[in-house]
Amino acid sequence: MNTVPGLSPYSGPPVAVVGNGPVGQTAALLLARWGIPTIVLDARPARDTVGSKAICQQRDVLDVWESVGAGRQIAEEGVTWSRARTYYREQELTCIELVDAGSSPFPPFVNISQSRTEQILDERIAATPLVSTLWSHEVVVFEQFADGIALTCRTPRGEKTFSAAYAVVCSGGRAEGLRRSLGVTFDGRSFDDRFLICDIRASLAGWASERRFYFDPEWNPGRQVLIHPCPDSTYRIDWQVPPDYDLDAEVASGALDERVRAILGDVRYEIEWKSVYRFHTRCVDRLRVGRVLLAGDAAHLYAPFGARGLNSGVADAENAAWKVAFAGRGWAAPEELLESYHHERHAAARENVEVTTATMDFLVPQSAAAAAHRRDVLARARTDAAARELVDSGRLSEPFWYTDSPLTTPNPTRPFAGRPPRGAAPPPGPGVIVPDLPVAGGGSLRGLCRDGLLVLAAPGASVHVPVRTPAPVRVAAMTSLSARLPGVLGARAGELWLIRPDAHVAAVVADEARLRDALCRVVGLVERREDEDGLLPAVG
Numbered sequence: 001m002n003t004v005p006g007l008s009p010y011s012g013p014p015v016a017v018v019g020n021g022p023v024g025q026t027a028a029l030l031l032a033r034w035g036i037p038t039i040v041l042d043a044r045p046a047r048d049t050v051g052s053k054a055i056c057q058q059r060d061v062l063d064v065w066e067s068v069g070a071g072r073q074i075a076e077e078g079v080t081w082s083r084a085r086t087y088y089r090e091q092e093l094t095c096i097e098l099v100d101a102g103s104s105p106f107p108p109f110v111n112i113s114q115s116r117t118e119q120i121l122d123e124r125i126a127a128t129p130l131v132s133t134l135w136s137h138e139v140v141v142f143e144q145f146a147d148g149i150a151l152t153c154r155t156p157r158g159e160k161t162f163s164a165a166y167a168v169v170c171s172g173g174r175a176e177g178l179r180r181s182l183g184v185t186f187d188g189r190s191f192d193d194r195f196l197i198c199d200i201r202a203s204l205a206g207w208a209s210e211r212r213f214y215f216d217p218e219w220n221p222g223r224q225v226l227i228h229p230c231p232d233s234t235y236r237i238d239w240q241v242p243p244d245y246d247l248d249a250e251v252a253s254g255a256l257d258e259r260v261r262a263i264l265g266d267v268r269y270e271i272e273w274k275s276v277y278r279f280h281t282r283c284v285d286r287l288r289v290g291r292v293l294l295a296g297d298a299a300h301l302y303a304p305f306g307a308r309g310l311n312s313g314v315a316d317a318e319n320a321a322w323k324v325a326f327a328g329r330g331w332a333a334p335e336e337l338l339e340s341y342h343h344e345r346h347a348a349a350r351e352n353v354e355v356t357t358a359t360m361d362f363l364v365p366q367s368a369a370a371a372a373h374r375r376d377v378l379a380r381a382r383t384d385a386a387a388r389e390l391v392d393s394g395r396l397s398e399p400f401w402y403t404d405s406p407l408t409t410p411n412p413t414r415p416f417a418g419r420p421p422r423g424a425a426p427p428p429g430p431g432v433i434v435p436d437l438p439v440a441g442g443g444s445l446r447g448l449c450r451d452g453l454l455v456l457a458a459p460g461a462s463v464h465v466p467v468r469t470p471a472p473v474r475v476a477a478m479t480s481l482s483a484r485l486p487g488v489l490g491a492r493a494g495e496l497w498l499i500r501p502d503a504h505v506a507a508v509v510a511d512e513a514r515l516r517d518a519l520c521r522v523v524g525l526v527e528r529r530e531d532e533d534g535l536l537p538a539v540g
Ligand SMILES: Cc1cc2nc3c(=O)[nH]c(=O)nc-3n(C[C@H](O)[C@H](O)[C@H](O)COP(=O)(O)OP(=O)(O)OC[C@H]3O[C@@H](n4cnc5c(N)ncnc54)[C@H](O)[C@@H]3O)c2cc1C
Pocket: 018, 019, 020, 021, 022, 023, 024, 041, 042, 043, 044, 053, 054, 055, 056, 057, 114, 137, 138, 139, 140, 170, 171, 172, 173, 174, 175, 178, 197, 277, 295, 296, 297, 298, 304, 307, 308, 309, 310, 311, 312, 313
């Protein structure tokens, strides 16, 4: 079992995780890393592994899964790709190569079916005694108290109630009843446009390492097609289809075979899974209600172009897990730290809604003016580089930047320049996730971050800074970890970088006093509080 080294025993009540989908699985495993026992409750009788759903997992998500022992296996079993090509009719418009600002052990994206990811996470859960899984337990009621929460479940043997310190609700998009019982709204739009997905096994030379997006190809005129390589010579083909599309009728008439052959040509193929979906763009108004945090599809739904669904759900799980662990262990001001979960992940959800809405407005115009704009941009993009920039086939998932978070200490000399160009990461600085790279003695920078708070001293800064906190904290000279690190971070002489357990930069400061303020801030202490030895007090 992967745990943070040197943890004291935890004696409080367990944390309830509602929903054993991939976000709930990740939350439970991450809480176990902090030594917190969890009960995972799911309404279904067992895991069903039908269909591939989320296939496209981003590097930083693989990295989170690696912290619970699953990332490498998921990456190795998946198909690696680092190039995204976009075509208009027969002409290639753009080819984006995804870059790594550091040297992560993981590729920018791997494609693997969500079913397989869930199986691998289940294997890790089976090897993690701190996680107890209960199927056929549908949570129907939450009751919140000053010191905990009670969850009532409907089970085949009648109602059961569980006590927990906190609950992380990862019950998926359909969990309207739970959202209602928590008093949160789920506003947004559901669209009538239909998309057909087929996972097709075939041998196709040259298709295996890139994502291809076709606007108006001759085999789907006026609409688009997205093709992703997957393991075992399988390809995910996603067609935009008319609103009245009837899959059964197309299968029966042989038109589905014609549709597939129009792309693949005369090769042998097998359809492994097929499904027609509509998309939704919705987000709760609150991601935290007292001791309950909402994560994943329970909190937000995005159109799938950009692969922001599960990838952002995993980021929710990570953000929730370290904050619940810090609050539960008395390492932080619980009210402020848990409230920062809402602040940070709601901002991330708004960014995802904005990005995916812009994509869908381009892909599936909802007005005559938007349709004319799409036609005009695509036509001009054949010859005009500026128009090519306006072609939106989905901005791929990326970690959010917590630049406006109450936990982040701003640094006026490092202003945030806003959303970076597609495929690029913002330069490291307050709120931004640090790039990964190998460090001396084995392991990686991200691995060190995940074991608590980390202070990195740039050349010229002292490593003898008194930073004793109840939470695990480590101070290291950047160059003792890697000669490349100051350059990769863009660190200036004498700076102290405070990094959070999710590898986001909490502060870049120039002296010890500011570092201590930043340490208080990152654990939710609004005003600096410390005893005469400079030790931040246990709180909560
Ligand atoms: C066609 C398609 C393609 C996609 N492609 C991508 C992609 O490439 N990349 C990406 O990142 N995302 C993608 N997504 C989105 C992704 O599948 C979801 O974001 C992901 O499944 C969300 O996981 P989750 O754990 O939040 O919820 P779910 O997987 O829905 O799991 C929720 C769980 O909660 C349980 N539950 C519900 N109510 C209760 C209750 N009251 N009590 C107890 N348990 C309950 C359910 O039984 C279920 O097991 C895609 C989705 C679709 C449909």
